[in-house]
Amino acid sequence: MNATRPDEPFDERVERLKQELALALQWDRPSILLAVYASMFVRADAEAVLEVWLREQGQAVARVQVSGPDDPAADVPLVLREWPDRARTVFFVSGLRQGAPTTWNALNVRREYLVDGRIRVVFWVTEGEAAELPQRAPDFWAFRHRVVEFVEPPEVGRVAYIAGELAWEGFEERLSPEEREARIAFREELLSELPDVPETAAARAQLHYTLGSLYFFARQYEAVLRHAQAACDLAGQAGEVWLQARALNGLGNVYRALGRYEEAIAAYQRAIALDPKDAYPHNGLGNAYDELGWHEEAIAAYQQAIILDPKLAAPYNGLGHVYSELGRHEEAVAAYRRAVKLDPGNVASYVRLAGGYRHIGDANAQARYIAEARRLLQPDDDYNQACLESIAGNVGAALEHLTRVLEKVPGNREWARVDPDLAFIHDAPRFRELVGGGCGEG
Numbered sequence: 001m002n003a004t005r006p007d008e009p010f011d012e013r014v015e016r017l018k019q020e021l022a023l024a025l026q027w028d029r030p031s032i033l034l035a036v037y038a039s040m041f042v043r044a045d046a047e048a049v050l051e052v053w054l055r056e057q058g059q060a061v062a063r064v065q066v067s068g069p070d071d072p073a074a075d076v077p078l079v080l081r082e083w084p085d086r087a088r089t090v091f092f093v094s095g096l097r098q099g100a101p102t103t104w105n106a107l108n109v110r111r112e113y114l115v116d117g118r119i120r121v122v123f124w125v126t127e128g129e130a131a132e133l134p135q136r137a138p139d140f141w142a143f144r145h146r147v148v149e150f151v152e153p154p155e156v157g158r159v160a161y162i163a164g165e166l167a168w169e170g171f172e173e174r175l176s177p178e179e180r181e182a183r184i185a186f187r188e189e190l191l192s193e194l195p196d197v198p199e200t201a202a203a204r205a206q207l208h209y210t211l212g213s214l215y216f217f218a219r220q221y222e223a224v225l226r227h228a229q230a231a232c233d234l235a236g237q238a239g240e241v242w243l244q245a246r247a248l249n250g251l252g253n254v255y256r257a258l259g260r261y262e263e264a265i266a267a268y269q270r271a272i273a274l275d276p277k278d279a280y281p282h283n284g285l286g287n288a289y290d291e292l293g294w295h296e297e298a299i300a301a302y303q304q305a306i307i308l309d310p311k312l313a314a315p316y317n318g319l320g321h322v323y324s325e326l327g328r329h330e331e332a333v334a335a336y337r338r339a340v341k342l343d344p345g346n347v348a349s350y351v352r353l354a355g356g357y358r359h360i361g362d363a364n365a366q367a368r369y370i371a372e373a374r375r376l377l378q379p380d381d382d383y384n385q386a387c388l389e390s391i392a393g394n395v396g397a398a399l400e401h402l403t404r405v406l407e408k409v410p411g412n413r414e415w416a417r418v419d420p421d422l423a424f425i426h427d428a429p430r431f432r433e434l435v436g437g438g439c440g441e442g
Helices: 010-027 040-056 076-081 102-109 111-116 127-136 138-143 156-168 177-193 198-217 221-238 241-257 261-274 279-292 295-308 314-325 329-342 347-360 363-376 382-392 395-408 410-418 420-425 429-435
Strands: 031-037 060-065 089-094 120-126 146-150
Touching: 010 031, 010 040, 010 120, 010 146, 031 040, 031 127, 040 060, 040 120, 040 146, 040 177, 060 076, 060 177, 076 089, 076 102, 076 111, 102 111, 102 127, 102 138, 111 138, 120 127, 127 138, 177 198, 198 221, 198 241, 221 241, 241 261, 241 279, 261 279, 279 295, 279 314, 295 314, 314 329, 314 347, 314 420, 329 347, 347 363, 347 382, 347 420, 363 382, 382 395, 382 420, 395 410, 395 420, 395 429, 410 429
Parallel strands: 031 120, 031 146, 060 089, 089 120
Antiparallel strands: none
């Protein structure tokens, strides 16, 4: 239960965490570590070094960020004990104060879960949380194995560089809701600590941009608009043209999701003017034209995106959708097959390919790609679930998922009305109630 001296070199303190975890891994025993930090930047530096080492040891790293007392993650010991493959996972837990009093009570009452489950966990706690722990969760406090302090301020010259690096760390679309929330919270904390000075404009732009993208996939569109606009403005100040163009592309995406097509098209066109060789705004422009029913313009935009980046799967998906809307199903299948080849982890490509094969009457290929899509589908992906059940002929399930989608994102109503993958449920009265108006033909 020893604590390190905060005047020890940074590398030595990280090494102490490694040593504790190495012994726990060697002897298959629990390790309950507290890492006290004052700056998110110092914490992030320590986390990054530790994570690289853990992966070298064959261990996964899972971040658990508690967002409030009603968050299921606030019952930390229960969450960690029930975690799949916990034997090969080291946990980074933060946000204890946000989850109070639930977190304190759970740690105190269920502390044995951590020991009995041989949990290996680093609790990243602020100085305030570290001061509260002995009073609020004294029995848990007695269970700790080591306390390591990282309370020094970050080196001023490295802050902007670190922020820029961390903005992109682990940045990807396909995340669980829990992991997405943890990454949002992490970047919001970094941004709040970053000085608002010209030297940090580029780093702040990158953090705003990645936050906007994370919020986009969480469908929190007001937050997307705020962060994307900030990224655009700051990137312009910093002379980061490529990032300014990407931020404008992000603005176009959220305007399109909100049904604000004129603003979306204008944002995409501004992005193209800034960076004509970037395929993404051309793809976004194709999506906007497609949703407006401007098929020829959409095809031209998608083809330009493909010319600029032949390895990008998204415009092939877009082309397939337009061809399917036009009844050119053989061409649609060819486009979707290309999308699957380029991005085999994208569930939407498999769903659409299954739909294409149903349209041309190839039952065997349809069944194959339905199975592939089911393997990749996430539980909260209601739109693709609705399309897949429509293609599979499960009308009730398709309508159930579509209802959930339109409750969360009413702006999807226009898209659902003409989506060829939903053509197989057009005759259902409930479908017409959900989307309103006339329905496109499949």
